[in-house]
Amino acid sequence: MEHFSLLQGIWRVGNHYWRSKAKNYAILLLMVIIGLNITSVYIQVWLNQWRNVFFNTLQDRDMTAFLDSLYLWGGLILAAWAVSVYQNYLRQLLAVSWRSWLTDRLLGEYLQSKKYYCLQLQDNGIDNPDQMICEDVKLFIDSLLKVFLWFLYNLGILCSFTLILWELSGSFSLSWRESSITIHGDMVWIAVAYALMVDFVMGKMGHPLVQLNFLQQRYEANFRFALVRLREYAEEIALYSGENRERHLLSNYFKKVYDNLQRSIKRQKILDSLIFFLCRGTEPLPYIVAVPRFFSGELQLGGLMQVTGAFEKVQRSLLFFSSWYKEITELKAIVKRLVILMDTMEEFKRLGQKQSIKIIEAPEAAFSVENLNLKLPNGELLLDNFAMRLQPGESLLITGSSGCGKSTLIKAIAGIWPFGEGHIYIPQNQQCLFLPQSPYLPVGTLREALLYPRSSQEYSEESIQGILKKCCLEHLLERLDDQENWSHVLSLGEQQRIAFARAILQRPQWLFLDEATSGLDEATEKKLYSLIRSELKGTGVMSVGHRKDLFVYHQKILTMKGKGCWDLVA
Ligand SMILES: Nc1ncnc2c1ncn2[C@@H]1O[C@H](COP(=O)(O)OP(=O)(O)OP(=O)(O)O)[C@@H](O)[C@H]1O
Structure with a gap:
């Protein structure tokens, strides 16, 4: 420039x-x-x-x-x-x-x-x-x-x-010597x-x-x-x-x-x-x-x-x-x-x-990752030659010490982490929904925040009210049409329950939870995970979490050990 x-x-x-x-x-x-x-x-x-x-x-x-x-x-x-x-x-x-x-x-x-x-x-x-x-x-x-x-x-x-x-x-x-013009x-x-x-x-x-x-x-x-x-x-x-x-x-x-x-x-x-x-x-x-x-x-x-x-x-x-x-x-x-x-x-x-971590929509039913080298912007390895496969309805828990790269793996799957190389196969025409630790709630009515990014015409009043009750949010039923900056009004735990309600309403085929229950007490966390399992039976779930209680809700456990090392057990 x-x-x-x-x-x-x-x-x-x-x-x-x-x-x-x-x-x-x-x-x-x-x-x-x-x-x-x-x-x-x-x-x-x-x-x-x-x-x-x-x-x-x-x-x-x-x-x-x-x-x-x-x-x-x-x-x-x-x-x-x-x-x-x-x-x-x-x-x-x-x-x-x-x-x-x-x-x-x-x-x-x-x-x-x-x-x-x-x-x-x-x-x-x-x-x-x-x-x-x-x-x-x-x-x-x-x-x-x-x-x-x-x-x-x-x-x-x-x-x-x-x-x-x-x-x-x-x-x-102008004259010069004898001539002039x-x-x-x-x-x-x-x-x-x-x-x-x-x-x-x-x-x-x-x-x-x-x-x-x-x-x-x-x-x-x-x-x-x-x-x-x-x-x-x-x-x-x-x-x-x-x-x-x-x-x-x-x-x-x-x-x-x-x-x-x-x-x-x-x-x-x-x-x-x-x-x-x-x-x-x-x-x-x-x-x-x-x-x-x-x-x-x-x-x-x-x-x-x-x-x-x-x-x-x-x-x-x-x-x-x-x-x-x-x-x-x-x-x-x-x-x-x-x-x-x-x-x-x-x-x-x-x-x-020519993104080096390729997200490919595949005709297969399973979600899979192959030959993934996940890196930091400075080239440091977070996962070395990682591979895994998840069938519809199966679930995987990602654990590991803080800063080992769990959220980064979720970002790579979402296609927003460009550092590294490998292949991620997502079944064709299936919806993936990502719930981060701190959910995004747009300014507007609580109904709009709950259904984000969808519109309210897509859901009946009964289903919206029903899901709020199931997610322990019945105290907010009266406020569905109130205009607020909800991320400033609701507690982190309430915001996370809104995000779970959102996920159950949208019924994605693949759900990725990045410490999405970190603000909840253990009893509510258990209730929400049980809800996911009963309401979204065919949904493949991948969660990031630290608590031991989460192990029972997942069939596979991935442990990230740092410096690219990992361990996957079924
Ligand atoms: N935008 C970025 N630029 C550079 N480094 C980053 C960036 N985002 C994350 N990192 C680094 O990547 C590493 C992994 O971060 P990540 O958030 O994936 O860890 P984590 O395992 O999810 O941690 P925690 O359990 O504490 O949430 C960290 O060392 C972090 O500093």
């Missing part, structure tokens, strides 16, 4: 929208916006000609012509107002449509093949992808449309006013030379802002994320009285925001003072160049005002790059972040296709 091209980046992030189903609407809107943009250039040309007429009426002391020119000015300003309002309005419509399409696409990609989880496993330069999808997409589209339309406007102004300036310019002679268009050449010099200086001075803006967005996102975590873990932090530590952490995050902002502001100050000096400090320049022709009578007052106005327009449009430097550097930083996100997701998809 060192040599990052803005145009290539924009193409990479933006091109798909213009080839999507929404393209007809988008192209139509863009055409109308461009039409309005050209009209606004035309109005500026007209206003420039009006300057000539207007100042001549002053010079001639002609009241009738003066009033006529005022009416004309009113009409032109009215037209400029309508064009500007509608251009803005349609630009925002286009931005909303583009944003909704791009957000939808990125969300689709991000949620596909469990990338939202797997991207966190490796250091890939992406932090806070959620904020990239939420904020960078919006900023990218807003900023790109603004810069594009401003560029187009300036191009129109540059072309039309260069022609006007050329027409109204005088000539100057006369060059027409003095005002045009002076404007071009001046603007090129300014653009060069500003380009050099403003370059560090690209990296500073890129870092600024990253630091701001990290600070926001730390604040979100504080809210998410408020209870735990309060119980530990971890306020001082949190304060320290948050201050550190904010310090990075602050330091980078300081550097950015200092650099911007240099740029601003340059812009001011180069733009305002040279205001008399066109008068100085044109005034000899005015004093000699070659130009009327109107002509002088028109030519200086045109000079200013040409100069301003040539200065587009430098005066928009901040906007362009911010756009570049945003595009760079989105390109990194898209490239990483693309790379992940490519690698996923």
Whole structure:
């Protein structure tokens, strides 16, 4: 990403929208916006000609012509107002449509093949992808449309006013030894030379802002994320009285925001003072160049005002790059972040296709694992050449000391652990359900949390109520339709019972329990395991657990012994 091209980046992030189903609407809107943009250039040309007429009426002391020119000015300003309002309005419509399409696409990609989880496993330069999808997409589209339309406007102004300036310019002679040449268009050449010099200086001075803006967005996102975590873990932090530590952490995050902002502001100050000096400090320049022709009578007052106005327009449009430097550097930083996100997701998809732990849907009835070498990201072995087979209705308990890799084996079976190699065969068209130690309960009604990720239409009221009773949750029957953040309201044991109820309702063919009863007392744990055995007779069960009581509910025991060693007994 060192040599990052803005145009290539924009193409990479933006091109798909213009080839999507929404393209007809988008192209139509863009055409109308461009039409309005050209009209606004035309109005500026007209206003420039009006300057000539207007100042001549002053010079001639002609009241009738003066009033006529005022009416004309009113009409032109009215037209400029309508064009500007509608251009803005349609630009925002286009931005909303583009944003909704791009957000939808990125969300689709991000949620596909469990990338939202797997991207966190490796250091890939992406932090806070959620904020990239939420904020960078919006900023990218807003900023790109603004810069594009401003560029187009300036191009129109540059072309039309260069022609006007050329027409109204005088000539100057250059002589060397005996020969001399006369060059027409003095005002045009002076404007071009001046603007090129300014653009060069500003380009050099403003370059560090690209990296500073890129870092600024990253630091701001990290600070926001730390604040979100504080809210998410408020209870735990309060119980530990971890306020001082949190304060320290948050201050550190904010310090990075602050330091980078300081550097950015200092650099911007240099740029601003340059812009001011180069733009305002040279205001008399066109008068100085044109005034000899005015004093000699070659130009009327109107002509002088028109030519200086045109000079200013040409100069301003040539200065587009430098005066928009901040906007362009911010756009570049945003595009760079989105390109990194898209490239990483693309790379992940490519690698996923040649994933070394292969999950294969097989026509057989049994679930099996063959030649599995399960590893840590640093290559350390957790399981060496592991193999096992589980028939429908059979159950396996995975035990071993803490940190030996039990949960990691479950993650590998779920297809979210990429480190290692081997084959995992899952019977075709059969549902696997994974219950982690801490169940996920979405914010919403308890009914939605219970049935997640299914919808409530799929289950009858009796079956929902019946299962809650069986899982010792009858006290929650009244609250099925209450809206809450259930993971903050229910105890860990209650959440785990909800997860069991969910599993029994969904009736998967294969159920994987990762210490899914760790928050329960032994009596409730026994009750739930017995329930699984009586309600889900044909379901193959694989559990991770430490308690000896669990042995009786499983026919096979896998003991993970560390350093890749394992032992499987039936
Ligand atoms: N994302 C990760 N990156 C690097 N190492 C990881 C990651 N996730 C887990 N590990 C490491 O993998 C090892 C196995 O972890 P795992 O959670 O599978 O252990 P476990 O046997 O389930 O432990 P416990 O019984 O305490 O739950 C641990 O050493 C852990 O630090």
